[in-house]
Amino acid sequence: xxxxxxxxxxxxxxxxxxxxxxxxxxxxxxxxxxxxxxxxxxxxxxxxxxxxxxxxxxxxxxxxxxxxxxxxxxxxxxxxxxxxxxxxxxxxxxxxxxxxxxxxxxxxxxxxxxxxxxxxxxxxxxxxxxxxxxxxxxxxxxxxxxxxxxxxxxxxxxxxxxxxxxxxxxxxxxxxxxxxxxxxxxxxxxxxxxxxxxxxxxxxxxx
Amino acid sequence: xxxxxxxxxxxxxxxxxxxxxxxxxxxxxxxxxxxxxxxxxxxxxxxxxxxxxxxxxxxxxxxxxxxxxxxxxxxxxxxxxxxxxxxxxxxxxxxxxxxxxxxxxxxxxxxxxxxxxxxxxxxxxxxxxxxxxxxxxxxxxxxxxxxxxxxxxxxxxxxxxxxxxxxxxxxxxxxxxxxxxxxxxxx
Numbered sequence: 001x002x003x004x005x006x007x008x009x010x011x012x013x014x015x016x017x018x019x020x021x022x023x024x025x026x027x028x029x030x031x032x033x034x035x036x037x038x039x040x041x042x043x044x045x046x047x048x049x050x051x052x053x054x055x056x057x058x059x060x061x062x063x064x065x066x067x068x069x070x071x072x073x074x075x076x077x078x079x080x081x082x083x084x085x086x087x088x089x090x091x092x093x094x095x096x097x098x099x100x101x102x103x104x105x106x107x108x109x110x111x112x113x114x115x116x117x118x119x120x121x122x123x124x125x126x127x128x129x130x131x132x133x134x135x136x137x138x139x140x141x142x143x144x145x146x147x148x149x150x151x152x153x154x155x156x157x158x159x160x161x162x163x164x165x166x167x168x169x170x171x172x173x174x175x176x177x178x179x180x181x182x183x184x185x186x187x188x189x190x191x192x193x194x195x196x197x198x199x200x201x202x203x204x205x206x207x
Numbered sequence: 208x209x210x211x212x213x214x215x216x217x218x219x220x221x222x223x224x225x226x227x228x229x230x231x232x233x234x235x236x237x238x239x240x241x242x243x244x245x246x247x248x249x250x251x252x253x254x255x256x257x258x259x260x261x262x263x264x265x266x267x268x269x270x271x272x273x274x275x276x277x278x279x280x281x282x283x284x285x286x287x288x289x290x291x292x293x294x295x296x297x298x299x300x301x302x303x304x305x306x307x308x309x310x311x312x313x314x315x316x317x318x319x320x321x322x323x324x325x326x327x328x329x330x331x332x333x334x335x336x337x338x339x340x341x342x343x344x345x346x347x348x349x350x351x352x353x354x355x356x357x358x359x360x361x362x363x364x365x366x367x368x369x370x371x372x373x374x375x376x377x378x379x380x381x382x383x384x385x386x387x388x389x390x391x392x393x394x
Binding site for chain 1: 259260307309310311312335337341371373374376377378
C-alpha cells in the first residue's frame with residue numbers, strides 16, 4: 001500500500017523523516033510528535049465523512065466521559081476498512097518505526113473513533129497496558145483555545161505526574177503520537193463549548 | 208439540631224438502611240443550626256489539595272458549629288441507631304469541590320470504613336456541572352447520591368465499596384459543593 005497514496009508529499013521526503021525522528025526523540029516531557037496536514041486532503045475528508053456514519057456509544061466513569069465507536073476492525077465502511085489496512089501496512093509501520101525507532105508489531109493496531117462534546121473529558125493517566133507501544137491520534141476537528149479539548153502532556157518526577165508541560169490543540173488532519181511509557185501521563189482537557197472534537201485514536205503494539 | 212421527624216422514626220430509618228445498605232435523609236438539620244453552619248462556611252478558608260492521579264479538591268478545618276453538631280449526643284445517637292453500631296470512632300473531613308475537581312476510584316482507602324456519613328451543604332448547584340458522589344460495587348452498578356442542601360446520607364461500605372466524586376465541569380462556574388465526609392470505624 002504505497003505511502004504516497006495516503007500521506008501528504010512533504011512526509012515522503014527522507015530528509016523530513018530524519019528531522020521528525022530528531023524532533024520525536026528530543027520532545028518533552030516525553031517522546032511525542034505532532035504532524036500537521038498529514039494525510040492526503042481527499043483521503044482525510046473521506047475518512048471524516050465515513051467516521052461520522054459510525055455509531056458512537058456514550059461512556060462515563062470516574063476517569064472519563066466521551067463517546068466512542070467500537071474498534072473499527074469491525075466496521076463495514078470501506079473507507080475505514082482501507083484506512084485501517086493502510087495503518088497496519090508494512091509501508092506505514094516502517095514509516096512509524098523509522099521515526100520512533102520502536103519495533104512495532106505488523107498487522108496489529110487498536111483503532112476507534114472518539115467524540116468529545118461539551119463537558120466531556122479524560123483525566124490524567126499513562127496509557128500503560130501490555131503490548132501498547134505508540135499511542136496515536138488523528139484529529140478530524142479543529143478546536144480553538146476557548147473550546148477546550150486539548151491533549152495535555154505532563155511532566156513527571158519518579159513516574160508521578162506533576163504539571164502540564166505541553167498541550168496539543170486538535171487541528172483537522174493532524175496526526176499526533178507518543179511513546180507509551182511509565183511517564184507518558186496525559187489527559188484530554190474538558191470540552192467547554194458546543195464544538196465537537198472528533199478523532200480517531202488507538203495504539204500500535206510492541207513487536 | 209436534628210429534624211424531629213427523623214428522631215421520631217429511627218426504627219423505620221434503620222430498617223431501610225438494613226435493607227438497602229444506604230439511606231438518604233433530606234432536611235436533616237433544623238433551620239437554626241443550618242443557618243449557623245452556612246454563615247461559618249461562607250467565611251471558611253479553603254486550601255487547595257490535589258494528587259493528580261487520585262483527587263483534586265479543597266479542604267478546610269471543621270467549623271465550631273459542625274464540631275458541636277457531630278459530637279452531640281442527638282447526632283451520634285441517630286447515627287449509631289441507623290448503623291446499629293454502639294461504640295465507634297468517627298473521623299471527619301470537610302471538602303469543597305468546584306470546576307476541575309474530582310476524586311477517582313483508587314482514591315478510596317484500601318480498606319474503606321465500615322460505614323460512611325455524608326452531610327451535604329451545597330446550595331444552588333447545577334446538576335449539569337457533575338460532581339455527583341457515586342458508589343460502585345465492581346459489577347458495573349452505580350449509585351449516585353442526590354445533590355441536595357441539608358442532606359444526610361449513611362452508607363454501608365460493605366455493599367458500596369468503591370467511591371468517586373464525578374469530575375466537576377465548567378457549568379460549576381464559581382460555585383462550590385461543600386460536603387462533610389465522616390467515617391465510622393468500629394473500635
